[in-house]
Amino acid sequence: MEAAAIQLRPWRTADLDAVAELRNDLSLQRLLMARAQPESHDEVLEWLGRKSRQTDVEFLLIAKTEDDRVVGYIQATALDHRSGTADLGICLMPEAQGQGFGRQACLMFHMHLARKFGLRKLVLRVLADNARAIALYRQLGYRDVGTLLSHHRGTAMYHDVLIMEIFLTP
Numbered sequence: 001m002e003a004a005a006i007q008l009r010p011w012r013t014a015d016l017d018a019v020a021e022l023r024n025d026l027s028l029q030r031l032l033m034a035r036a037q038p039e040s041h042d043e044v045l046e047w048l049g050r051k052s053r054q055t056d057v058e059f060l061l062i063a064k065t066e067d068d069r070v071v072g073y074i075q076a077t078a079l080d081h082r083s084g085t086a087d088l089g090i091c092l093m094p095e096a097q098g099q100g101f102g103r104q105a106c107l108m109f110h111m112h113l114a115r116k117f118g119l120r121k122l123v124l125r126v127l128a129d130n131a132r133a134i135a136l137y138r139q140l141g142y143r144d145v146g147t148l149l150s151h152h153r154g155t156a157m158y159h160d161v162l163i164m165e166i167f168l169t170p
Contacts, residue, residue: 006101008060008074008108011048015061018070020044022091031130032091033152033161051075058113062092062105071096074109076122084120086113097132106140114168121167127152128160142166 011019022028023039039047051059056079062072072092079086088109092102113119126133128147142164150158 004104005065005099006071006104006108007063007065007068008105008112009063011052011059011061011073015070016041016045016048019048019061019073022070022072022093023047025094028091028094030154031127031133032089033125033127056080058086058117060109060112062090062096062101071101072105074105076109076113076117076119079117079119081117084118086117086119086122088122088124102136103140106136110140110166110168120169121165123163123165125161125163128162134162134164137164137166140166 020039020041023044026038029035048059051057054077057075057077058079059073059075061070062074063070072090074088074090076086076088088106090102090105092105110122113122122142123145124137124142125148126137128134143166145163145165148161148163151161152159
């Protein structure tokens with residue numbers, strides 16, 4: 001899957017350093033509502049292996065087309081083939097944000113999921129104060145479904161979480 005600036009592709013062992021950089025960016029992982037903690041290369045490799053073995057996950061790296069450098073990853077979890085639904089997650093390196101890579105990756109991934117799995121709908125959760133991500137999702141056609149108040153525990157307090165959805169097929 002390629003577009004002008006990026007491609008979505010499976011991970012390779014050579015990508016371990018880049019994925020470890022993403023997984024060890026604790027402020028980025030907090031934005032993703034992940035349990036932010038440093039991970040060794042072995043732990044990152046195990047995490048990638050688990051992703052690859054899960055039958056209800058589609059996990060792909062986002063790499064620049066020009067040099068194949070990894071700038072993030074995108075995933076669909078909780079794939080429900082019967083209902084045609086999944087949960088979306090995307091992670092971009094801070095220096096890759098604001099360049100259109102996230103938008104391009106989401107559009108490509110939407111088409112990929114609809115084609116490969118027949119998915120008809122994606123749902124996502126985003127911190128309600130992550131205005132930049134919310135703006136992107138709304139531009140892509142996601143709509144607000146609801147807000148979970150004081151739902152995610154951050155470092156020092158609880159945060160509201162916005163739930164959004166998009167239908168991939170009319």
